[in-house]
Amino acid sequence: MWEFVLKFRLPLGQEEPTAWLDALFEAGCDDATVGTGRRGSIALDFSREAVSAETAVRSAIADVLKAIPGALLIExxxxxxxxxxxxxxxxxxRQNIRKYAAxxxxxxxxxxPDPVYTGNPSLWRLVEALIWLERNTDIHPxxxxxxxxxxxSEVGADIQHRRLTGLIAAE
Structure with missing residues (x-):
């Protein structure tokens, strides 16, 4: 079982999240809890059976896009x-992790690993931190x-690349 969250921006003119619930169920997203609290976006908390994380995530994305044509994966x-x-x-x-980070x-x-965002709170790529912990500590994720x-992380990088490409193309 793979557990992850996908967040989508809904197509313009079709921003009411509750309008998509039946289509999501019919498209195979019956293994997700759907969050509809924000107009213009929808979040799906998946618990998906699959042979790999790649298969679980990619199939979930495909199922959502089949149910909501024109939706845009944002997170x-x-x-x-x-x-x-x-x-x-x-x-x-948390204190133990803070000591490692410091x-x-x-x-x-x-x-x-360096944070990808330094602020309150600072943020790290989970994969980098997990691999670092595995290689350098007694913690074995x-x-x-x-x-x-x-x-x-790969999907997140694809999302950021698409955003940047769109910004550059709009110049």
Missing amino acids: IAPDLVNLADLAEIVGCS GEIRAVAAAF DPRSVELARVA
């Missing part, structure tokens, strides 16, 4: 996480979590 999770999220995913304390554990020579985070 996937888990991809960007703060230290509290990371601690929860790997099953340790370089306060002397037994670890490798620097923690579930390989399935690493696989899903890798796929989410």
Whole structure:
């Protein structure tokens, strides 16, 4: 079972999320909890059976696009996480993860991955943090979590590339 969240922007003129519930169910999204709280967008929290994270995520995206032609994928999770999220995913304390991120554990020579956003809170790519933890600490993340985070990171990068390409083309 693969658990992930996909968020879509709805097509112009068809921004009422509840109007799409039957179509989503009929398209195979009966394994998702659908969030309809924001006009113009829809979020689906999937628990999908598949042989791989790649298959689960890509099939879910295809099912949503089949149900909602013209929808635009805008976010996937888990991809960007703060230290509290990371601690929860790997099953340790937030303070322990914070110490790794701050370089306060002397037994670890490798620097923690740089955040992709420095702010309040700072955000890291989950896949980078999980791989770093596996290689540099006694924390061994579930390989399935690493696989899903890798796929989410790739899809997230595709989303960002599409956005940037659209901005550059509009110049």
